[in-house]
Amino acid sequence: MSHGLNQVLLALFRPVQRLPLKFHYFWGGAFAGLCNGFPGYRKDVVTVNLSRSFPDLKYKEIKKLAKAFYGHLGEVFAEAMWLGGCRRNPAKLYRQGLVEIAGTDGLENAFAERSVMVLDSHFGNWELTGAYMQAFCDRVGLSEHDVCVVYKRLGSGLGEDFCRENRCAVQSADFQGYIESKEVLRHAVAHRDERKIYVFPTDQFPYWKATRHEIPSFMGQKTQVMTGGTALAAKLDMAVYYMSADRVGKGRYQVSFRKICDHAAQRDPLSLMEDFYALLEEDVRRNPANYLWSHKRWK
Numbered sequence: 001m002s003h004g005l006n007q008v009l010l011a012l013f014r015p016v017q018r019l020p021l022k023f024h025y026f027w028g029g030a031f032a033g034l035c036n037g038f039p040g041y042r043k044d045v046v047t048v049n050l051s052r053s054f055p056d057l058k059y060k061e062i063k064k065l066a067k068a069f070y071g072h073l074g075e076v077f078a079e080a081m082w083l084g085g086c087r088r089n090p091a092k093l094y095r096q097g098l099v100e101i102a103g104t105d106g107l108e109n110a111f112a113e114r115s116v117m118v119l120d121s122h123f124g125n126w127e128l129t130g131a132y133m134q135a136f137c138d139r140v141g142l143s144e145h146d147v148c149v150v151y152k153r154l155g156s157g158l159g160e161d162f163c164r165e166n167r168c169a170v171q172s173a174d175f176q177g178y179i180e181s182k183e184v185l186r187h188a189v190a191h192r193d194e195r196k197i198y199v200f201p202t203d204q205f206p207y208w209k210a211t212r213h214e215i216p217s218f219m220g221q222k223t224q225v226m227t228g229g230t231a232l233a234a235k236l237d238m239a240v241y242y243m244s245a246d247r248v249g250k251g252r253y254q255v256s257f258r259k260i261c262d263h264a265a266q267r268d269p270l271s272l273m274e275d276f277y278a279l280l281e282e283d284v285r286r287n288p289a290n291y292l293w294s295h296k297r298w299k
Contacts, residue, residue: 046293
């Protein structure tokens, strides 16, 4: 499908995206019900992941947790759709109260000294990452051009264009910080004399071309990981932070940043990944429904 036709189809979506968030939660709830019903969406993957991660839970408790996860997944998609209706209008995002930034001093101070690698995950609503970082920039007086959000390109052209428009909805039309993963090294080296905040999704199972490493435990299981983000941070001696987007209520995410290290060049990239997964595990155990359990994290 051509890019021009994609843009026409996306334009047809926009009036729907501008409808109130309550409307989107309605269809998101229906979607969640279908995912949790028969035959469901990856129910076997969700059940196995939850059972292995929480071996002390009984089957009824696993089913209850799976239902809560699907409810969260429906809200993730509803909020992502609604975000597209905030096109070039971050004030609408703030009026809704969807994003709350909880403390910025550590990350703000680190960025005053050097570039920062922010390690992101599928905890919270990963489709709102651009909105989280725009809220951070607006709060501390930084420019959107100080931030680069790394992403993995989708196979579908329409899906790729749709996600790009939604994820970058509150940024300006000339935002250049949405960087494909295979281009991020080239981009970072070209801009090594500029301070940047790189937001790197870090908890996927290694892509088929990626070099695989193993950490001893995440949720009680040996876990294969990629070290692309931490290796880049070490190469350019960035500070490294962990980003948490905790769902504290329906339509409310509290975003915080926790320091992993000040100088990544002094650390082994794999050890940085171990620290990242330790922090992620703390979040997941505290709020398990907030994580993407349908992802094939362990294979």
